[in-house]
Amino acid sequence: QQQVRQSPQSLTVWEGETAILNCSYEDSTFNYFPWYQQFPGEGPALLISIRSVSDKKEDGRFTIFFNKREKKLSLHITDSQPGDSATYFCAASTEGADRLTFGKGTQLIIQP
Amino acid sequence: GPKVLQIPSHQIIDMGQMVTLNCDPVSNHLYFYWYKQILGQQMEFLVNFYNGKVMEKSKLFKDQFSVERPDGSYFTLKIQPTALEDSAVYFCASSRDRANERLFFGHGTKLSVL
Numbered sequence: 001q002q003q004v005r006q007s008p009q010s011l012t013v014w015e016g017e018t019a020i021l022n023c024s025y026e027d028s029t030f031n032y033f034p035w036y037q038q039f040p041g042e043g044p045a046l047l048i049s050i051r052s053v054s055d056k057k058e059d060g061r062f063t064i065f066f067n068k069r070e071k072k073l074s075l076h077i078t079d080s081q082p083g084d085s086a087t088y089f090c091a092a093s094t095e096g097a098d099r100l101t102f103g104k105g106t107q108l109i110i111q112p
Numbered sequence: 113g114p115k116v117l118q119i120p121s122h123q124i125i126d127m128g129q130m131v132t133l134n135c136d137p138v139s140n141h142l143y144f145y146w147y148k149q150i151l152g153q154q155m156e157f158l159v160n161f162y163n164g165k166v167m168e169k170s171k172l173f174k175d176q177f178s179v180e181r182p183d184g185s186y187f188t189l190k191i192q193p194t195a196l197e198d199s200a201v202y203f204c205a206s207s208r209d210r211a212n213e214r215l216f217f218g219h220g221t222k223l224s225v226l
Contacts, residue, residue: 002154004154042219043116043220044203044217045216096210098143098168098210099160099168100157100215102147102154102155105154
């Protein structure tokens with residue numbers, strides 16, 4: 001059973017548009033949700049994160065919206081740039097735990 | 113910014129041989145991790161290591177796996193003997209605090225077991 005699910009698997013948007021990446025989870029004890037960005041040939045890098053006490057986290061063009069009741073969250077990337085083209089991983093963990101549970105990722109392509 | 117280095121980037125070995133994957137974590141970090149990613153699948157937690165000890169391991173961390181960081185040198189993942197299903201990309205990560213804080217990942221070592 002996959003604990004963290006991401007959709008879509010692949011997404012293409014035009015430069016300047018808003019890209020929306022979705023994530024859902026199963027385990028209600030999860031309370032920390034980081035998003036990692038990975039470029040080809042590199043390791044994942046932390047982009048933005050949110051804790052379950054919040055319903056929104058914003059950092060520049062990147063915003064996480066979190067719905068605890070539905071166990072869903074989404075990453076919005078406004079004014080998409082070609083340099084945002086990457087794979088985005090949603091992850092989750094529980095307070096006090098040292099492991100992150102990752103989704104399979106969404107491959108985002110920004111068309112100029 | 114801080115970088116985690118992994119050596120080698122690609123390793124090809126015959127089934128049954130031993131392999132050691134090396135990781136040079138960020139210098140002031142105290143927590144170290146290995147994750148495994150099979151092609152097309154999600155990254156999965158293998159093990160975390162702190163203060164010279166394994167703190168937690170998953171069911172993927174088989175008896176053939178071991179980790180160590182002797183005298184502050186490389187943080188290593190050893191597989192002995194290897195099996196075909198061990199073929200994957202192995203990511204090392206480190207953090208100053210716990211995983212609920214920022215993890216820094218290496219580029220990964222692609223292990224191909226033939």
